[in-house]
Amino acid sequence: MTTTNGSAVPRRAGIADVARLAGVSVGTVSNVLNRPDRVTEKTRSRVQAAIEELSFVRNASARQLRQGRNRTVGAIVLDITNPFFTEVVRGVEDRLAEDEYTLMLGSSDEDTVREERLLRRFEEQGVHGLLVTPSHTGIETLLRMRERGVTVVLLDRSSPVPDMASVAVDDVRGAVLAVAHLLEQGHERIAFLNGPLTIRQCVDRREGVLRALADAGRDPESLVEVTVESLNADHGARAMRDLLDGDAGATATFCVNDFTALGALRTLRERGLRCPQDMALVGYDDVSFAAELATPLTSVRQPTHEMGWRAADLLLTSAEPEQVLYQPELVVRASSGG
Amino acid sequence: MTTTNGSAVPRRAGIADVARLAGVSVGTVSNVLNRPDRVTEKTRSRVQAAIEELSFVRNASARQLRQGRNRTVGAIVLDITNPFFTEVVRGVEDRLAEDEYTLMLGSSDEDTVREERLLRRFEEQGVHGLLVTPSHTGIETLLRMRERGVTVVLLDRSSPVPDMASVAVDDVRGAVLAVAHLLEQGHERIAFLNGPLTIRQCVDRREGVLRALADAGRDPESLVEVTVESLNADHGARAMRDLLDGDAGATATFCVNDFTALGALRTLRERGLRCPQDMALVGYDDVSFAAELATPLTSVRQPTHEMGWRAADLLLTSAEPEQVLYQPELVVRASSGG
DNA sequence: GTGAAAGCGCTAACAG
């Protein structure tokens, strides 16, 4: 049975329905939608009326299939719950909105499986491009995706290869600022609550810590390193407990991020220790509430919103893969005795 | 010129290429992809090899176009930068991941234009469903979308009509808890830093405030209301300044959310006033850092992650539109003198 | 300025 026309089921209206109602061809409707200038004012308004009438909504799948491209961008961050990423994502969103692009979002949780699944799914969706904070995924997967036509911009991670775009912030420098500051305050023995070295930031910040020590002529052995599994407050609290129990004699602690520092602060309070007198603290990220904590937290600020905005901008406009490296800034507050 | 086969341009591999390389038909490849059990082990592995070889990635547009449906869910929140929504979104994401759905995200910024644009775009994308925190958009737009086959679940807003699903938390009750608590602490004159009454939460919380007052037999006129334009720390700080300058004699302030309270706290500190002695404070949302502030903040906790999870779950599994209403919980800390 | 028709890449009957 050929569906010549017939009284159709109450299905979603298509371009053909609009054409029929407006008494024009589908081609004309398509023109109204995509190149309104090529259509007479009169025809256009008639078509528009039909569109309203049927509350027609374009089918992006069909459109994309035909056009090949897509107005969607995928972003994969480590954890959307982390304010750092939240602000970056907001920057991304704001830039995408300017060009009417849609954001698809996923948190990888630093989990390779989850990350690769997201990558695959986004690619299937035919995203125009991808903004990724790779956790463990080698760059290879991303390079391969690029070969298949997906623009990739690394987020919060500088590219190891010259032909891939990236927007990052100099983490080594950030850590140098933090530790140099603590050394200037006269601290002799510094602890570093760091995350797993599978995370680039952790590696870089560690390098910065060591560099600051070296620059000041200190013995790298004087550094007390404690590893947290995950960069959140609970693990930070636990790490600070371990540190104190270890009795390593540190008088200042540099935390790999503010959440870790938040946890550390909690432990100090629980143990009745004062910050900065008994233990100075420096965090990283300068999250919104850093200034409002029980002890306002010294932290390293990064231009989060700007980073996201820029990354999306590179994705949408840049022909040549560009590598942007922002410089962090130390914000001194009470927790470091400044 | 018919493209019989020919040495194609280095274009992305399609199902046909895979079929050719594996020496089977496209139907078989499709079967391997979608119903592997209907294919011989041998054929399957041959096809799999071809897929690897060509690094074939399914084209979701084509797939969706054919299937009609889509494994994508759109979510529109007021502002992804707000931890409340961040956590809700994370819950959504976690539930979606279980069923291999992808999340499309947008912040409406309480801006009707932005919100409607997002709605339209998501619908065009053919999302399976939509999770929306409507700001000003009337329910009508959403009802119309539902008629066109998009499942809609209201997020953080209970449905005004019985046949639309929603996941919300009892905001009236939350405000009652907060204010009743302050009254119990002996405060006679209470201030309420509220946002614009165009936001549902603000309306509901205001109702709760008035109810608590009434329940305690207080004169509703004793309430000092200050309006903040936007629910962030800066506006909160300004509002507290106005409040203090107004000299209304309030000894306790209920803030419509924690960020507003954060700002209020900042102002108190700037003016050398102590919290809770000079001004008690209660916030709303119980964001992660509420407990770690200079003065740990009493706040109303909502099951954010759970709400997001549940909303996504309703979207994916529920036949009947269900309306879930969670109960908030007051978490008493130092800022209210508890 | 408008219409007719050929696919985009895939899935799902159905035939073999």
Next chain:
DNA sequence: CTGTTAGCGCTTTCAC
């Protein structure tokens, strides 16, 4: 178990 084939809804030449 595998192959053939007809569209999904839209855009886009190419005629008119």
